[in-house]
Amino acid sequence: MTAPLLEVSGLRVTYPGRVFRARPREVLHGVSLSVGRGEAVGLVGESGSGKTTIGRAVLGLVKPSGGSIVFDGRDVTHVSAKERRALARDIQVVFQDPYSSLNPSLTIGDILSEPLVVQGATTSGARARVRALLDQVGLPEDASERLPREFSGGQRQRVAIARALAPEPRLIVCDEPVSALDLSTQARVLDLFVDIQRRTGVAYLFISHDLTVIRHVSHRVTVLHQGEVVEAGPCGPVTSAPEHPYTRSLVLAAPVADPHRQRQRREERHRLAATESTGTAPRSQGTRR
Structure with a gap:
């Protein structure tokens, strides 16, 4: 194995x-x-x-x-x-907030090429890698010349993903x-x-x-x-x-479009919370195969 x-x-x-x-x-x-x-x-x-x-x-x-x-x-x-x-x-990371995780004073090209240059890439090699990364995350090539503020939240998160992918x-x-x-x-x-x-x-x-x-x-x-x-x-x-009451409560917390079902799920979640608070729920279920 x-x-x-x-x-x-x-x-x-x-x-x-x-x-x-x-x-x-x-x-x-x-x-x-x-x-x-x-x-x-x-x-x-x-x-x-x-x-x-x-x-x-x-x-x-x-x-x-x-x-x-x-x-x-x-x-x-x-x-x-x-x-x-x-x-x-x-080991790389993609953070929660696409607005604060990118340097607002750097262009997207500089943001993506910076970790590559630090790791020894040439300028031309870094530029080629940036073009490939932008294509990989579905952004246009001219995005490299723009600042983070010129992008939507979803586009900024794509940039953050590209930055995480840069060192492979x-x-x-x-x-x-x-x-x-x-x-x-x-x-x-x-x-x-x-x-x-x-x-x-x-x-x-x-x-x-x-x-x-x-x-x-x-x-x-x-x-x-x-x-x-x-x-x-x-x-x-x-x-x-799910087997554990806490996991079931997480499943029930997801909203549904039907108001009647939503009310039933909310009531069930409250029952599970009450059961857990009394200590009658199992503490740990371990790993399922």
């Missing part, structure tokens, strides 16, 4: 208290997950569940207090800053990459993620609070609740027939 590209085992992250002498707060309690080569794994949970902290730990932006992060067979949990910079060629990474951490976009733009950007993965074989750790989004792009799903994995498995079974 082929070893996963990314393997997170027993990951714990603790943040210091916000006020003087406040006790440290552990936000991840031994989380484990894996991402195979060329695979999209969705990480879903509500705000405050710890899903973004996992992505930041994989990127080296948060220091784990326990557990391990192994990338391509190498333990990268506590690598040096120099080694982390070298890893940037293989093997893994992209996608942190709520479509939550700031309207629904029609979301669908187009999600289709772009799927198409890029099909053509390049890049792997995704796709973080979202929306199970509908996760269902669109993921092969497997990991559900996170209060810093713990409560359910994990293939995308179809987890999103259509």
Whole structure:
């Protein structure tokens, strides 16, 4: 059996208290997950569940207090800053906000060529790569001469995706990459993620609070609740027939067009929340096959 590209085992992250002498707060309690080569794994949970902290730990932006992060067979949990910079060629990120993640004073061509030049590409080689990237994400070639403010939110996110693809990474951490976009733009950007993965074989750790989004792009799903994995498995079974009450509540939270069904789903979600608050719900379901 082929070893996963990314393997997170027993990951714990603790943040210091916000006020003087406040006790440290552990936000991840031994989380484990894996991402195979060329695979999209969705990480879903509500705000405050710890899903973004996992992505930041994989990127080296948060220091784990326990557990391990192994990338391509190498333990990268506590690598040096120099080694982390070298890893940037293989691990990239697409952030949530397409408006703030791009330098407003640089042209799109400069934004895309900057990481290539840093890694040793020639000027002509970088320009050729930028043209290929713009074509890959469905933007016109003349986009390279324009500033980020001249683009819509969906187009800016396409630029952010192109920037992540520039060094030809093997893994992209996608942190709520479509939550700031309207629904029609979301669908187009999600289709772009799927198409890029099909053509390049890049792997995704796709973080979202929306199970509908996760269902669109993921092969497997990991559900996170209060810093713990409560359910994990293939995308179809987890999103259509979830076993854990928390996952069921996430499914029921998705809006439907029928007002009668929407009211029934809301009532069912409230019942599940009441069951969980009394402690009668199972704490963890582990991994489904």
